Amino acid sequence: xxxxxxxxxxxxxxxxxxxxxxxxxxxxxxxxxxxxxxxxxxxxxxxxxxxxxxxxxxxxxxxxxxxxxxxxxxxxxxxxxxxxxxxxxxxxxxxxxxxxxxxxxxxxxxxxxxxxxxxxxxxxxxxxxxxxxxxxxxxxxxxxxxxxxxxxxxxxxxxxxxxxxxxxxxxxxxxxxxxxxxxxxxxxxxxxxxxxxxxxxxxxxxxxxxxxxxxxxxxxxxxxxxxxxxxxxxxxxxxxxxxxxxxxxxxxxxxxxxxxxxxxxxxxxxxxxxxxxxxxxxxxxxxxxxxxxxxxxxxxxxxxxxxxxxxxxxxxxxxxxxxxxxxxxxxxxxxxxxxxxxxxxxxxxxxxxxxxxxxxxxxxxxxxxxxxxxxxxxxxxxxxxxxxxxxxxxxxxxxxxxxxxxxxxxxxxxxxxxxxxxxxxxxxxxxxxxxxxxxxxxxxx
Amino acid sequence: xxxxxxxxxxxxxxxxxxxxxxxxxxxxxxxxxxxxxxxxxxxxxxxxxxxxxxxxxxxxxxxxxxxxxxxxxxxxxxxxxxxxxxxxxxxxxxxxxxxxxxxxxxxxxxxxxxxxxxxxxxxxxxxxxxxxxxxxxxxxxxxxxxxxxxxxxxxxxx
Numbered sequence: 001x002x003x004x005x006x007x008x009x010x011x012x013x014x015x016x017x018x019x020x021x022x023x024x025x026x027x028x029x030x031x032x033x034x035x036x037x038x039x040x041x042x043x044x045x046x047x048x049x050x051x052x053x054x055x056x057x058x059x060x061x062x063x064x065x066x067x068x069x070x071x072x073x074x075x076x077x078x079x080x081x082x083x084x085x086x087x088x089x090x091x092x093x094x095x096x097x098x099x100x101x102x103x104x105x106x107x108x109x110x111x112x113x114x115x116x117x118x119x120x121x122x123x124x125x126x127x128x129x130x131x132x133x134x135x136x137x138x139x140x141x142x143x144x145x146x147x148x149x150x151x152x153x154x155x156x157x158x159x160x161x162x163x164x165x166x167x168x169x170x171x172x173x174x175x176x177x178x179x180x181x182x183x184x185x186x187x188x189x190x191x192x193x194x195x196x197x198x199x200x201x202x203x204x205x206x207x208x209x210x211x212x213x214x215x216x217x218x219x220x221x222x223x224x225x226x227x228x229x230x231x232x233x234x235x236x237x238x239x240x241x242x243x244x245x246x247x248x249x250x251x252x253x254x255x256x257x258x259x260x261x262x263x264x265x266x267x268x269x270x271x272x273x274x275x276x277x278x279x280x281x282x283x284x285x286x287x288x289x290x291x292x293x294x295x296x297x298x299x300x301x302x303x304x305x306x307x308x309x310x311x312x313x314x315x316x317x318x319x320x321x322x323x324x325x326x327x328x329x330x331x332x333x334x335x336x337x338x339x340x341x342x343x344x345x346x347x348x349x350x351x352x353x354x355x356x357x358x359x360x361x362x363x364x365x366x367x368x369x370x371x372x373x374x375x376x377x378x379x380x381x382x383x384x385x386x387x388x389x390x391x392x393x394x395x396x397x398x399x400x401x402x403x404x405x406x407x408x409x410x411x412x413x414x415x416x417x418x419x420x421x422x423x424x425x426x427x428x429x430x431x432x433x434x435x436x437x438x439x440x441x442x443x444x445x
Numbered sequence: 446x447x448x449x450x451x452x453x454x455x456x457x458x459x460x461x462x463x464x465x466x467x468x469x470x471x472x473x474x475x476x477x478x479x480x481x482x483x484x485x486x487x488x489x490x491x492x493x494x495x496x497x498x499x500x501x502x503x504x505x506x507x508x509x510x511x512x513x514x515x516x517x518x519x520x521x522x523x524x525x526x527x528x529x530x531x532x533x534x535x536x537x538x539x540x541x542x543x544x545x546x547x548x549x550x551x552x553x554x555x556x557x558x559x560x561x562x563x564x565x566x567x568x569x570x571x572x573x574x575x576x577x578x579x580x581x582x583x584x585x586x587x588x589x590x591x592x593x594x595x596x597x598x599x600x601x602x603x
Contacts, residue, residue: 181584182581182584183580183581183582183583183584185579208576208579210543210547210579211543211544224547229574231547231574231575252547252551252574252575254544254547254548255544255547268544268547268548270547270548270551270575272555273506273551273552273554273555273556273558273559273573274552275548275551275552296545296548296549296552298544298545298547298548299542299544299545312542312545314504314545318504319504319541319542319545340504342541342542342544342545343542343544356542358540358541358542361540382586383539383540385542385543386542386543401539403586404584404585404586405585405586406584406585406587406590407584407585408584408585411584411586435543436543
């Protein structure tokens with residue numbers, strides 16, 4: 001991954017943090033999204049050509065990506081550009097606030113860019129129109145081919161300024177791309193930007209692959225593969241493409257995830273029909289047994305501080321969610337509601353666990369507090385599972401399958417996302433059918 | 446042809462259709478006992494009279510009386526064919542989470558393997574692989590299809 005060269009130039013402009021400034025509350029469903037005007041970034045006429053980048057339209061394109069990001073949050077209402085009242089370069093210097101207020105905008109984003117010497121220089125400003133002042137501003141330099149990421153980074157900075165929380169736009173999603181008939185599915189690892197662009201396939205589809213998950217730095221992925229008909233957990237370096245089996249287990253390993261420090265992989269190992277949870281240290285290769293029980297223990301997920309592990313087990317008869325210390329001690333069942341619970345995933349904020357629940361022939365994605373209290377079911381469907389958190393802990397992505405007819409017709413698998421408020425459920429567009437999504441952390445942190 | 450005989454023919458057709466559809470419904474319900482598939486559709490044979498698969502109840506890996514009878518036939522067949530090795534594939538239906546189903550398929554395949562071993566088949570000849578919900582034999586979303594997919598299948602390796 002080409003690292004962004006980050007040059008913080010700004011904050012030389014006066015940034016006023018007085019409470020009068022606009023704020024967006026993201027802790028509840030927002031029925032009144034904030035009207036925001038995203039002016040196209042002004043393209044400096046001194047800009048030079050760069051490879052296949054369309055320099056002339058770059059400012060327009062970046063603003064469109066920002067608008068799409070904002071719209072998808074459900075928290076913002078990007079206004080139509082035909083109502084815009086000022087040229088991008090002039091607005092960027094100092095907007096005529098009263099004119100922008102006329103079109104009912106409350107916030108305005110302006111910016112400009114210059115390509116010169118194979119570098120893309122971008123700056124943007126966020127304006128509070130009611131208070132008639134600048135809220136934040138930033139400038140940075142990167143390679144021109146990174147222009148989509150520029151749009152996502154700007155989106156993140158604005159989201160952060162307006163909501164008080166980290167954004168999740170400069171991120172990627174790794175998932176399993178599916179094709180072919182339901183009983184002969186071809187599955188490949190695929191990776192895309194959070195907004196569905198830049199899809200790349202990481203495996204060819206020769207063998208079945210399942211459940212990819214990022215490490216904390218997003219360079220490595222752990223997943224399960226049936227390579228040579230040996231179902232095992234693998235480790236893949238996305239940049240170099242090298243991969244290796246994790247450990248030397250004499251049987252199936254599955255359900256892998258990284259520890260929050262990225263040093264270990266936690267997974268299930270099945271021996272003589274019984275699945276227990278193990279960790280392997282990637283550096284020392286030391287394997288540690290975490291659970292020892294005659295029931296199925298699987299789908300382990302660390303708490304963000306690494307001190308606890310949530311997992312599901314059928315030791316009480318049917319699948320329920322349990323939490324234990326990371327050494328395997330102090331196992332406590334936390335789900336007691338009606339139904340079966342699986343796939344616990346600890347929120348990156350540490351306060352919630354997302355899960356899949358099955359009850360009376362329906363599947364739910366929900367969240368609960370880490371002691372199992374405060375269960376909230378966010379969405380109900382025929383089949384859906386495997387939630388994964390946005391890095392700020394506000395959105396979940398999961399996959400959903402449809403019912404199929406006698407020949408498997410009508411079957412599909414798609415990615416969806418929903419805010420933990422239960423609002424803003426929407427499909428993530430993928431080039432093929434898709435399942436097992438895993439959200440990266442912020443790339444430019 | 447007279448109108449009368451025409452009507453007769455039509456009635457006959459309707460009657461036969463009704464009879465046939467009644468049969469097929471009866472067959473379908475008769476193919477599941479509790480939650481376990483008991484029919485023959487999808488079943489293949491290792492040799493004449495030796496079914497290759499056994500079926501399971503939802504979320505369960507215990508063997509039914511019928512499953513044990515099938516596995517005893519497999520054991521007899523394997524004793525007669527001493528050079529034959531098999532892999533036992535464990536499968537689950539689509540109504541569970543993927544990771545749990547992988548474990549469940551493993552448990553089912555091992556239930557079949559353990560039973561074959563109690564009938565004197567060496568564990569070295571019996572390998573196991575779980576496919577979870579990844580390889581349904583019947584792609585329909587229906588209780589009968591799910592019951593056919595909750596299975597362990599004994600497959601010849603050599």
